[in-house]
Amino acid sequence: MAASIVRRLAFGTGLLLAVSVLGFCLLRLMPGDFAEVLLMAQMDGEIPSAEALRTFEIQNNFDEPLPLQYLRWLGGVLTGDLGTSLITGDPVGREIMLRLGNSLLLAGAALVLSLLIAIPIGFMSARYRGGIFDRLSAVVAVLGMSIPNFWYALLLALVFSLMLGWLPSSGYGSWQHAVLPTIVIGTSVCGVSARYIRSLLIDEIGRPYMRTAAMKGLRPISALVRHAGPNALPAILTLAGLQFARIFDGVIIVETLFGWPGIGRLLVESLLNRDFPLIQACFLVIAAAYVLTNLLVDLAISAVDPRVGEVV
8 A cells, every 4th residue: 555655656746747738838839939929018018128138047047058057946846945936026935835725615516516416316327227317317417518617607606796786796805705616616527426336336336236136126216226326436536637637727717707816816917927936836736636536536446445546
């Protein structure tokens, strides 16, 4: 088990290094002079003089070879220094920490909501396979997957904020502000989860132990909950981990639409402002969240089913 964790940590570290190199190089290979683009963003689009551009390059070490710039940045990351924002002048690490907690809160709430909806629907669809409930849930799931997040978010804001006045349309500070973003993200991913759980349970229903449970007089729904459900739990945990990673994609749009101060909105703001240190840090933090989520899911699966502990 310990060897598996060390192996996964080593793999995750290598993956993060690859992401950091890719992000660093892609940003530096943007069309035009990299330093001039950044300086123009700080000067509201005004073209800088050659002297100002030279000074800017020296201040930010942009005059050094690209590998040396990366190693300098990587050394700062390893010591906890993610650099300084080119726009605000604040430490990037502090900006990230202020926003990351808000995104994790929103993503966690959305994941819990999606599972609370998807698991009962998955169980009922498997129990009444081919029935009206199963077909209706399939239609709703396809509709949920087909509707773009931004359109869904605007529709909810229009109904519950502007027309009914029940919930705020944007902002942060109370639980009411989290309701609409959580509903948008959570319900947009629960359709896939419900259909996946249904398929898992239908596969379990065909196994011999389920026929034995039926012969012993156990009700079908009880057999699903008591026997098929626990056997499908490792696959459901894997699905939850993948959905959590997908939710992190969704927060970039939803946070921007609802004015939620999270890492997704910070990434959009930094891209618009061409704040390179902040963009690079956001890429790294989001990639780290992916890697850490997958590691935690594997550990949870190993704890639930020790038979797969050596496999993961």
